[in-house]
Amino acid sequence: MSLGRRFGAVLAAALCASLCAAPASAAEKITYLLPAPPSLPAFAPWVLAKHLGYYTDAGYDVEFVVARGGVDVAKQVGVGNAPIGGAIGDTPVIVRGNGVPVKSVGLMGGGAMTVVVGRKDRGIDKLEDLRGKKISVLAFQDTTYYALLGALASKGITKNDVNAQAVGPAAVASLVVAGTVDACACTPDWEIDVKEGIKDTVSLPTKDYFQSMSQAILASDKMIAERPDMVRAVVKATLKGMQFVMNDPAKAALAYVEASPSFKGKEELMKKILANYTERTYKGQSMLGAMDAQRLANLQHFYKQEGFIEAELPLDALYTNDFIK
CATH class of the missing domain: 3.40.190.10 (Periplasmic binding protein-like II)
Structure with missing residues (x-):
């Protein structure tokens, strides 16, 4: 089936x-x-x-x-x-x-529900630094992905300027910790998971860039x-x-x-x-x-x-x- x-x-x-x-x-x-x-x-x-x-x-x-x-x-x-x-x-x-x-x-x-969390050792300190980076997301059918796109758009970055990867709930944070991707469109629990696993991270709440909810x-x-x-x-x-x-x-x-x-x-x-x-x-x-x-x-x-x-x-x-x- x-x-x-x-x-x-x-x-x-x-x-x-x-x-x-x-x-x-x-x-x-x-x-x-x-x-x-x-x-x-x-x-x-x-x-x-x-x-x-x-x-x-x-x-x-x-x-x-x-x-x-x-x-x-x-x-x-x-x-x-x-x-x-x-x-x-x-x-x-x-x-x-x-x-x-x-x-x-x-x-x-x-x-807001969505916060972008990036690895500082990948040169990520601000939203503009996500250009060209690999970003894990839950799913392309999930609204956190649209919140990511909205935040990026506020800085003139399109979905074609990043490498977003739909990886499912188990891998969004773990791939950032493993270094397979550079950042994630996280929920607040995944934000903590990444921070627990990596020493230097940056958190960029999407609500700071547009009215995501x-x-x-x-x-x-x-x-x-x-x-x-x-x-x-x-x-x-x-x-x-x-x-x-x-x-x-x-x-x-x-x-x-x-x-x-x-x-x-x-x-x-x-x-x-x-x-x-x-x-x-x-x-x-x-x-x-x-x-x-x-x-x-x-x-x-x-x-x-x-x-x-x-x-x-x-x-x-x-x-x-x-x-x-």
């Missing part, structure tokens, strides 16, 4: 489980589509929301299914293969003009119209998971390791990672989960100006803050 058909079969089975009738006392099973494996610390708020019972308390038994990056999540959610999923706040800007009917229904922080929860227009209570419940439970991390990253790290036994013995590393997410990604919102309309407008204008999208769309086609209240 091909990868696409196998992936479709997994989603179909999960969606079937989501829609099957359950006893009144049981939590409803739903699928949450993630852009990368839930074992990555990037998804700590989601893992904690499940582990600490926030989803169950809201009435839902959430099953995580993995797609091939944030753009793929948006496409799958848009066609109804999953009721809800995750990408970053940029994603609806990128896909909506191509007929993918999804919106951001909750923004996971006021910072943090992770976002996506839902389709159809699901927003037909299942608003489900969307609201999942959004608020996930935000509660993020707030748990923000309140005490060290405590959250211990709970996360409890939920993810593969990190047992790495509690101190996890404390650093969740503290980094809190500073780089989660902080900075006037209201938890809220999209900043002006920031989104600026981001969309930048993507249009640089040729990543053909036209700017009305902002209310890209997001709603209705489900965070």
Whole structure:
């Protein structure tokens, strides 16, 4: 069976489980589509929301299914293969003009998800130094790649001026540490992994160059119209998971390791990672989960100006803050 058909079969089975009738006392099973494996610390708020019972308390038994990056999540959610999923706040800007009917229904922080981390021994001190360099990315279907392109474009660098390599989640940071590539388009956990493995690095958050955003929860227009209570419940439970991390990253790290036994013995590393997410990604919102309309407008204008999208769309086609209240 091909990868696409196998992936479709997994989603179909999960969606079937989501829609099957359950006893009144049981939590409803739903699928949450993630852009990368839930074992990555990037998804700590989601893992904690499940582990600490926030989803169950809201009435839902959430099953995580993995797609091939944030753009793929948006496409799958848009066609109804999953009721809800995750990408970053940029994603609806990128896909909506191509007929993918999804919106951001909750923004996971006021910072950004993507940070470029480079090896100083390869002559990288600033973004302009990436010209001609090898850069590992999760996938060309992931929005962190578009965030990299946006940051590069702010300095007049195109995708043809760098050697970007889609290497999958296990290799983004490790290839930088090994010296196989010169830099990576990292998430804050991979940033820590690189810093732990290399003495001299430089971190270049994409938000310092353009209005790139943090992770976002996506839902389709159809699901927003037909299942608003489900969307609201999942959004608020996930935000509660993020707030748990923000309140005490060290405590959250211990709970996360409890939920993810593969990190047992790495509690101190996890404390650093969740503290980094809190500073780089989660902080900075006037209201938890809220999209900043002006920031989104600026981001969309930048993507249009640089040729990543053909036209700017009305902002209310890209997001709603209705489900965070």
